[in-house]
Every structure is written in structure tokens, then in C-alpha cells.
Amino acid sequence: MKNNKNQSAVSNNGSRSRLAAKIYKYRGFYLMFLPVFIFAVIFFYLPMLGIRFAFTDYNGIKEATFVGLKHFQKMFSMPNFWSAFTNTLVISVVKLFLTTAAAVVVSIFLNEIINIHFKKVVQTIIYLPHFMSWVVTASVFSLIMAPTAQGLVNTFLVNTGVLTSDSMIYFLGDSKWWRFTYYLINIWKETGWQTVIFMATLAGINTELYEAAAIDGAGRWGKMRYITFPALQNTILTVIILNLAKVMNLFESAFVLQNDAVLDVSNVLETYIYYQTFNSGAIPNYGYTTAVGLFKSLVGCVLVLICNNLSKKIREGRGIV
Amino acid sequence: MKKKVVSLLLVAAMVTSMGCGSKDSGSANADSGNANAGAGSETPATESSEAGGDAAEAPSDVEKPEEITIMVDGTVFTQENGQAEFIAKLEELTGIKINVTQPDHDAYYDVVGQTIASGEWPDVMILSSTYYSGYASEGVLWDMTEAYENSDLKARQDAYGSTSVIDGVRLDGKLYGMPATRGNGCVTYVKQAWLDACGLQAPTNYEEYLAMLEAFTTGDPDGDGTNGNTYGVSAAGFVGTEAPYINYLPEFYQDANPSFYLADDGTWKDGFTEDSMKAALTRMNEAYKAGVIDPTTLTNGTADCRNKFYDDSFGVFTYWAGTWATNLKTNLEKNDLNGELVALAPIAEVGTYLDRIPPVWCITSTCENPEGVFKYFIETMQDGGDTQFLWTYGVEGVHWSTAGETLFAGTENEKVYEEGTFHMLENKESEGTQYTKAHIDPMLALVELADDPLAVEPEAKASAELFNANCVTADLVPSTDAMTEFNGDLTTLKNTLIANVVMGEKTIEEAYAQFEAEGAQWSQSIVDSLNAQ
Structure with missing residues (x-):
């Protein structure tokens, strides 16, 4: 021994x-x-030491008082919290799949453009919205989507007979239309930027594959189906997995586009924290907002681990963390 | 070597001075302040500084602080706008060394929160009503009631009719902060050309107001030959984001209040639960359905509203009194439109406009010589003389001048001033515009400024006078634990229900059934906590 x-x-x-x-x-x-x-x-x-405030009452003035799980109990009993939690997941995941799908389609179209100068011009134009601030974007789309004669979309729909002037749609002020409009704006803003990674993958495909396919009698669709799509598959999965880990981080785009009438479908966890902090008309209890933030981080952490496992399975042992 | 020693000594002196805070005081410094007060360039108020009550020079047993640290937002001159010269002049007049902390204006309250949490409190800071009542209830602020009651400042403010403004910032009778001006509020502006085009007079009651909106909506008030392509009124949302929440649509809200208020019987109530609020929602819903309210009101920001007003999209705009009257006029004229606006007296059902709770200057409870800071810093800000002049117009040669000169020469804004004419100089941060004021808006002052040049346009003066003659100060709602816990969710719920009812997505009955189920308990908890104070 x-x-x-x-x-x-x-x-x-x-x-x-x-x-x-x-x-x-x-x-x-x-x-x-x-x-x-x-x-x-x-x-x-x-900064992670600040997590301890989730278990205290703390208003930034007096010493923090330990209250155990009080804030978590309150949080789980609040309908607004659950609504924000569900909205965060739904909006983020749908947005992720839509923008990725749009980016793939646009990338393939771009790849088919033969004139190199025209291709570059188109690429530059579709990248530009990414660099526009969300505040400006919201302002521009509020005008374009307005339910008035000044609103481009509604005017077009009225002129084409789809709507009457009395039945214009308040895209950003109606719960039924808000998410659709939000996704549309996100596709407009982010698709171009997301094509960068897909375009790089497409550029790496051996052109001999296309030549061989042409000799075998494949048309444009055949080449896409049997060469382009399979080549993009891994990249698409990688992009989705990497972004899936970040779905809980959603603030600016939702905040600038939401309003009082659509909070039931647009309030996400980060805007919920914002309203708890600044809408109370009193010195906020940072303990509660820290608890909500901590919960959000924990869910984000679980998603990262799930994505890591998925990544290892799909990418032959290569994880994301 | 010599240079090194000198540098080290200078650094040591600087570090020592930075660490001093407000703290030491002494008659020697008071003397130096007195000596300096008379020096420097003369302002138009200098001659009558005696009448203004020069607190800095008055013999007193209150010690003058040698140095203080103040935390201010962007309403005090920024560094780009000549803060250094302003503070130098202020130090000269007060005889106090002043260290300024000025965070970014938009992030001011984030930084205030962090500063308070850090425990390193400034001696003086500016606070809005929410933070004022919250910090006062937590003991962060020094109770200045006694100092104020015994001060010359009280006499000056009372003489100028400002007592109600001061009373409006009392918490349970106590004063923890001193406003430098009235809070200001909104008045309703109507385009005179639109009234003329529709053959109408300015409305005096709700019926006439609604008739005017209908005429502006269905007629051709802008004279473009098309009926029905304009709106009566627009606003940035159906309910405001800060108290008083009814600011932008007072004619529809009338006596309703969507938040907490102090009733005549001295008890706190939630106005959202009352019949007056239901009646207001009915009025707004009917007007929205009739199309007289801009359909995009829900998503409008204030800038959107202003731009639509300048584009002649609508004719009635409830916006800030005072300087904004001039801004609205000049921007309309820039678009080749008639800039004449009627500032409406409150219609009969509204009775009075609401004066916002003004931001206040507070002394923190860790300040070592609060009496001295009150007497020699806070009080002098409204001395009616040189120091108030400085806080109102800034520094000669930097912010204002009486020299004969031409501003914006060669542009369409060119202005020629003769020698001896008081005028504000070009704003260093906003090329092509002039300063309008320093920290104190001359039209909102609480103490009469001797020999005030009142360099404001007549329409701005008229709207400010109309507002001041027809306003009451909004209630200052104290901060309670229940409010901290529930009011975030409650406000979100109320705002959603207001939008839903006005836009016809819910009936009033449905909205109030939802309120009963989700928010009534929170509302009652807050009311109980306010009444228990």
C-alpha cells in the first residue's frame, strides 16, 4: 500500500x-x-461574477440581499416572460432557416452569371444592406410598408387590385403580419452578406465536374442537382449549426421594428429585459433582470452543446467548441 | 533631472487635486471667490447683480466648498461646445473649483447607475424625475428642504411665480433636488393656412376640434387640388414613453391618465382603471376609425411626425412649447409652405396642459459640505444676476456676442448684427445653426433674470407664454418596491391594450377583461404601496 x-x-x-x-x-x-x-x-x-446578483435583490444602491430562487419563481410565473422566450426561439430559428435558404438560392443564381463585371456589381449591391444600421432600416421599411398612399407596398397592392384603398395592411402594426414582415426585412438585409461563404464554396468546385456532367448530357438543372447542391451541403449545415448556437441573442432588429400593438409576437427575451429595466418608472431591480439574462445564457449554452454534438456527427468529429 | 522633479511634482499636485472632491472649505477660498466674482468681462446682467441677489458674495457662516465634482448630461455645454470656457467662467463667478463628469447624453442614466453602484458618488448630479424619486427614497440624495426654506432663492422663485414648480418636485414635503427651469410641455399647433383653407376658426372645445380634424382629413386644406389626401393629426404613438404619458394627444385623453396619479382626496390611484380612461380610448378609437388620426401613428417616431408636418401631410401637431414653435415655422418655410402656426389654448375639456416634472440638480448624501454646495453652487445658478446669465446664455465670445458681425455669410441663413446687438453665436457642433441657450432656457426660467436680452423669436416666446399660463405640473410618482417589481410588465400590458383598442383589434370590454385577468393585481399592489408611503 x-x-x-x-x-x-x-x-x-x-x-x-x-x-x-x-x-x-x-x-x-x-x-x-x-x-x-x-x-x-x-x-x-x-464579469461572470455578476451572476450572483440573480439570487439577490439589488438596485445598485444598497447591498445586495440574498433571496434565493425568488426571481426565478417570479420569472417562470410571468406570462410575458414565456411569451418572450417562445418568440425568441421561433423568430430566431425561422429567421435562420429563411435567410440561409435565401442565401443559398441567391448564391447559386450569382454563380450562374457569366459576365464577371455584372456579377461583381450584383454582389456589391446585395451586400450593401448588411452595412445599413437597424435603426435606418426600420425607418425606411416603416415608410415602405405604411398603410397609406405613401406606402410603396400597399400602393402597389391597391394599384394591382389585390387590396382596396380601405383595406390596406399595416404590416408592422398588425400581429398577423409582423413576423412575415420581419422575416422579409431580414432576408433583404442579411441574404447578400450570407452569400459570401456559399460563393466561396461554389468557387472551390472543380469545373471539370461540370464539364464531365455536360458530356454525360446533364443540363443546367442536372448540374445543379448533382454537383452544386451536394457540394454546398456541408457548408449549409455548418452555417446553420454555427448560427443555431446564437439564436438567443436577438435584440436590435426586434427592438427597432416592434411597437405596442405587436408585442405579443415580437417581444423577445432581450427586449423583455430592456422593458423591465426602463419601463418600471422606478429604480430597476437588477436581480430580476440578471436572472432572466442568466436563464437566457443557460439556454444558449445548452444549444451550443447540442450544436457541438450535431457538428461532431455531421462533420466527422469536428465540433464547434 | 530638474525637469523630472518638476514633472513629478506637477503629477503629484494633479493627483492630489483630483482626489480632493468637494471637501475642504475655508474662508480664504471664499474670499478668492469674491475677488474673482467681479472680474472678467461684463455681462448685461452685471450692473444689476445686486438686485439679483449675489449669493456668492453674501457674508455667511456657511463654508464655501473649495472643490466639487458634478455629473451632468448633455444639457450642459459639451467639451466640443465650449465647456472649458463655460466652467472657467463659472469657477470665476462662484470661486469653486468644479470637476465635471459628462457621460454621453444618451447613456447618461446608464453611467449614473454605474456610478451610484460603484459608491464613488459625485457631489452634485442632474437627475430626471424617475431617478430622482428612486434615489431619494434610497437615501442617495441630501435633503435640501431646510437649506432651501432659509435661502434667498426661495424668495426669488416665489416672487417670480415658480412656487408650484418647486412644490411639484417635493417628495412627501421634502426637497431633494432643485430644478433650474420649468419642465416644459406640449401645446397644440395648428396650421393657420389650413384653417383658412377650410374656413375654420381655432377650436375651443372637443366638438370643434374634431370638426377641424375631419375638415383637414376629408377636404383639401393643403390646396393641392385633391380632397382626402391629408390627415388631421399625428403623434409619435398613442401613448407616451415617459410621464406625462398623454402629452402628444391631450385633446383625446382630456382628463384621463393611463398611469398613477394623486387624486384630490390625497390618495394614489391608477388612472387606467377609471371611466375617464375608457372614455378616452373610445374617443381615440372613433377618431382612428374615422381616419382623422394618421394611420401610422403607432409606428411613428417624433422625427417621422415632424417630417410629415413639414411635408404638409397633416395639420395639427401637439409638440413642445417654446423654441420648437420657431423650429416648426422655419422648417415649414424651408419647404415653401406657410409657416404661420396657431398655438391653441387648451380646449375646454382639456382645461390645462401638463408641465413635465423638470430634471433636478441634486446633492448626494456623501457630499461633505452639502450646505456650502447648495448655497454657493445650486443657489447661485438662479441668482438673477451674472451666474444665472452664464447658465442661460453661456460665455461671451464663445456662445454669445454683442459685436457687429455677419453670421453664416454667403448662405441663405446669413444674419447681420449691428454693434451692441445681443445675439447667440454659431453652434460648434451643428454648423449653420446658432446656440439657443446654455443650460437654462430663458423662457422656462424660475427666477427673473435682470436685463435679460431674451434672444428668442416672437412665436417661441408666445407659445411658451401660452403654455406657462395654461399648465399644471404633472404628479411626481414616488418609487416603491412594488413599482419596481410590477410596473415594467404593467406598462407593457397597458400600452398594448391602448394600441389594440384604438386600432380596433379589441373592444374596450375585451381589453379591460384582459387587464383584470393579467394586470389588475399588479396595479393594486402598486397603488397600495404608494398609499402606504
Whole structure:
């Protein structure tokens, strides 16, 4: 028994000295890593100490008072919280699939353009909306979608006989239409940017494959079906998986496009936190909003782990974390 | 070596001065303040500073602070707009070294929250009504009631008819902050050309108001030859985002209040639960259905409304009194439209406009010499003399001038001033425009400024006077734990129900059934907590 302990101690000492030797050997790399490590500790890990406020009543003035799970009990009993939670998941996931699908389709179309100059011009034009701020985007679309003679979409629908001037649709002010409009605006804004990664994949497809397919009698659709789509498959999955991990982070786009009449379908967790903080007309209890934030992070963390597992299965052992 | 020693000494001196805060005081400094007060360039108010009550020079047993730290928002000159010169002049007049912390205006209350949480409180800070009542109830703010009651400032404000404004910021009779101006509020502007085109007079009651809106909506008030392509009235949402929430559509709300208010019997009530609110919702729903309210009111921002007003899309706009009257006029004229606007006196059913609770200057409870800060900093801000002049118009040569000169030469905004004519100078942050004021809006002052040049346009002055003569101060709602816990959700629910009823998605009965089921309990908890105070 004593011998075993001694062996174990010797083995531990041995591995420690080996580790120390390795660190010494690669000291240059460790030295280079040090600023990153310090940065991560200061900006990512130390702020996590704030999680403790989720279990306290804290208004930023008096000492925080420990209240256990009180805020979580309140949170789970609030209909607005559950509505925001559901909206976050639904809006984010649908948006992700729609914008990805749109980006794939647009990429394939772009890839089919033969004139290189025209292709570049089109690419540049469709990238541009990505760089427009959400505030400006919301302002522009409020005007375009307005239920008045100044609203481009409604005027078009009236002029083409789809609607009458008395039945114009308030796209951004009607719960039935809000999400549809939101997805549409997101597709307009983000599709171009998302094509970058798909265009890179398409550029990497060996052109000999297309030549061989043409010799075998494949038309344009055949080439797409048997060469382009399979080549894009892995990239599509990677993009979806990587973005699925971020679905809980949704604020700006929803915040600038929502209004009082559509909160039941547009209020997401981050806007819920915002309203809890700034709508109370009193000094907010940061304990409650921290609890909501913590819950959101936990759900996000679970999604990351699920995506990591999916990624490992689909990408032959390559995870995302 | 010598240079190094000198540098080190300078650094040490700077660090020491930064760490001092407000703290030390002494008669020697008071003297230096007195000596400086008379120096520097003369302002138009200098001659009558005696009449204004020069607190900085009055002999007193209250010690003058040597140095203070103040936290201010963007309503005080920013660094780009000559803050350094402004503070230098203020230091000269008060004899106090003033350290300024000025976060970004939009992020001001984030930074205030962080500063309070850090425990490193400034001596003085500006707070809006929400934060004022919240911080007062948590003991962050010094109770200045006694200092105020015994001050010359009270006499000056009472003499100028500002007592109600001060009473409006009292919490349970106590004063924790001092407004520098009235809160200001909105008056209803009507385009005179539209009234003329429809052959109407300015309305005096709701019936006439509604008839005017209908005429503006169905007729051709803009004279473009097409009937029915304009709206009567527009607003940024059906309910405001800050108190008083009914600011932008007062003719429809009338006596209704969607939030908490102090009733005549001295108890707090939730106005949303009352019949007056239901009647207001009915009025708005009917008007919206009739098309006299802009259909995009729900999604409008204030900038959208202004632009539509300038484009002649609608004719009635309830917006800020004072300077905005001039802005609306000049922007209409820029679009080659008639800029003449009628500022409506409140219609009979409205009775009075609501004066917003003004932001207040507060002294924190950690300030070591609050009496001194009140007397030599807060009180002098409204001394009716040189210091008030500085807070109202800024620094000569930087913000205003009496020199003969031409501003914006060669542009369509060119302005020529003769020697001796008081005028504001070009705004350094907004090229092509002039400063309109410093921190104190001269039209909203609480103390009479001696020899005030009142460099404001006549329409701005007229609308401010109309508002001041027809307003009451909104209730300051105290902060309670129940409010913190429930009011976020409750406000969201109320706003949603208001929008749903006005736009016809829910009947009033359905909306109030939902309110009973989801929000009535929260509302009652808040009312109980307010009445228990």
C-alpha cells in the first residue's frame, strides 16, 4: 500500500516536472498567449461574477440581499416572460432557416452569371444592406410598408387590385403580419452578406465536374442537382449549426421594428429585459433582470452543446467548441 | 533631472487635486471667490447683480466648498461646445473649483447607475424625475428642504411665480433636488393656412376640434387640388414613453391618465382603471376609425411626425412649447409652405396642459459640505444676476456676442448684427445653426433674470407664454418596491391594450377583461404601496 502511494507520488511529480519542462520548452508560445489569457479573464470571466446578483435583490444602491430562487419563481410565473422566450426561439430559428435558404438560392443564381463585371456589381449591391444600421432600416421599411398612399407596398397592392384603398395592411402594426414582415426585412438585409461563404464554396468546385456532367448530357438543372447542391451541403449545415448556437441573442432588429400593438409576437427575451429595466418608472431591480439574462445564457449554452454534438456527427468529429 | 522633479511634482499636485472632491472649505477660498466674482468681462446682467441677489458674495457662516465634482448630461455645454470656457467662467463667478463628469447624453442614466453602484458618488448630479424619486427614497440624495426654506432663492422663485414648480418636485414635503427651469410641455399647433383653407376658426372645445380634424382629413386644406389626401393629426404613438404619458394627444385623453396619479382626496390611484380612461380610448378609437388620426401613428417616431408636418401631410401637431414653435415655422418655410402656426389654448375639456416634472440638480448624501454646495453652487445658478446669465446664455465670445458681425455669410441663413446687438453665436457642433441657450432656457426660467436680452423669436416666446399660463405640473410618482417589481410588465400590458383598442383589434370590454385577468393585481399592489408611503 505504502509502495503504491510512493509510486503515485513519484508519478505525479514526474508528470508535473514533464509539464513544467514542456511549458519551459514552449515558453515563447505561452508568453504570446498570456495577453489573450489576461484579456479573457478580465473581460469574459470576471464579469461572470455578476451572476450572483440573480439570487439577490439589488438596485445598485444598497447591498445586495440574498433571496434565493425568488426571481426565478417570479420569472417562470410571468406570462410575458414565456411569451418572450417562445418568440425568441421561433423568430430566431425561422429567421435562420429563411435567410440561409435565401442565401443559398441567391448564391447559386450569382454563380450562374457569366459576365464577371455584372456579377461583381450584383454582389456589391446585395451586400450593401448588411452595412445599413437597424435603426435606418426600420425607418425606411416603416415608410415602405405604411398603410397609406405613401406606402410603396400597399400602393402597389391597391394599384394591382389585390387590396382596396380601405383595406390596406399595416404590416408592422398588425400581429398577423409582423413576423412575415420581419422575416422579409431580414432576408433583404442579411441574404447578400450570407452569400459570401456559399460563393466561396461554389468557387472551390472543380469545373471539370461540370464539364464531365455536360458530356454525360446533364443540363443546367442536372448540374445543379448533382454537383452544386451536394457540394454546398456541408457548408449549409455548418452555417446553420454555427448560427443555431446564437439564436438567443436577438435584440436590435426586434427592438427597432416592434411597437405596442405587436408585442405579443415580437417581444423577445432581450427586449423583455430592456422593458423591465426602463419601463418600471422606478429604480430597476437588477436581480430580476440578471436572472432572466442568466436563464437566457443557460439556454444558449445548452444549444451550443447540442450544436457541438450535431457538428461532431455531421462533420466527422469536428465540433464547434 | 530638474525637469523630472518638476514633472513629478506637477503629477503629484494633479493627483492630489483630483482626489480632493468637494471637501475642504475655508474662508480664504471664499474670499478668492469674491475677488474673482467681479472680474472678467461684463455681462448685461452685471450692473444689476445686486438686485439679483449675489449669493456668492453674501457674508455667511456657511463654508464655501473649495472643490466639487458634478455629473451632468448633455444639457450642459459639451467639451466640443465650449465647456472649458463655460466652467472657467463659472469657477470665476462662484470661486469653486468644479470637476465635471459628462457621460454621453444618451447613456447618461446608464453611467449614473454605474456610478451610484460603484459608491464613488459625485457631489452634485442632474437627475430626471424617475431617478430622482428612486434615489431619494434610497437615501442617495441630501435633503435640501431646510437649506432651501432659509435661502434667498426661495424668495426669488416665489416672487417670480415658480412656487408650484418647486412644490411639484417635493417628495412627501421634502426637497431633494432643485430644478433650474420649468419642465416644459406640449401645446397644440395648428396650421393657420389650413384653417383658412377650410374656413375654420381655432377650436375651443372637443366638438370643434374634431370638426377641424375631419375638415383637414376629408377636404383639401393643403390646396393641392385633391380632397382626402391629408390627415388631421399625428403623434409619435398613442401613448407616451415617459410621464406625462398623454402629452402628444391631450385633446383625446382630456382628463384621463393611463398611469398613477394623486387624486384630490390625497390618495394614489391608477388612472387606467377609471371611466375617464375608457372614455378616452373610445374617443381615440372613433377618431382612428374615422381616419382623422394618421394611420401610422403607432409606428411613428417624433422625427417621422415632424417630417410629415413639414411635408404638409397633416395639420395639427401637439409638440413642445417654446423654441420648437420657431423650429416648426422655419422648417415649414424651408419647404415653401406657410409657416404661420396657431398655438391653441387648451380646449375646454382639456382645461390645462401638463408641465413635465423638470430634471433636478441634486446633492448626494456623501457630499461633505452639502450646505456650502447648495448655497454657493445650486443657489447661485438662479441668482438673477451674472451666474444665472452664464447658465442661460453661456460665455461671451464663445456662445454669445454683442459685436457687429455677419453670421453664416454667403448662405441663405446669413444674419447681420449691428454693434451692441445681443445675439447667440454659431453652434460648434451643428454648423449653420446658432446656440439657443446654455443650460437654462430663458423662457422656462424660475427666477427673473435682470436685463435679460431674451434672444428668442416672437412665436417661441408666445407659445411658451401660452403654455406657462395654461399648465399644471404633472404628479411626481414616488418609487416603491412594488413599482419596481410590477410596473415594467404593467406598462407593457397597458400600452398594448391602448394600441389594440384604438386600432380596433379589441373592444374596450375585451381589453379591460384582459387587464383584470393579467394586470389588475399588479396595479393594486402598486397603488397600495404608494398609499402606504
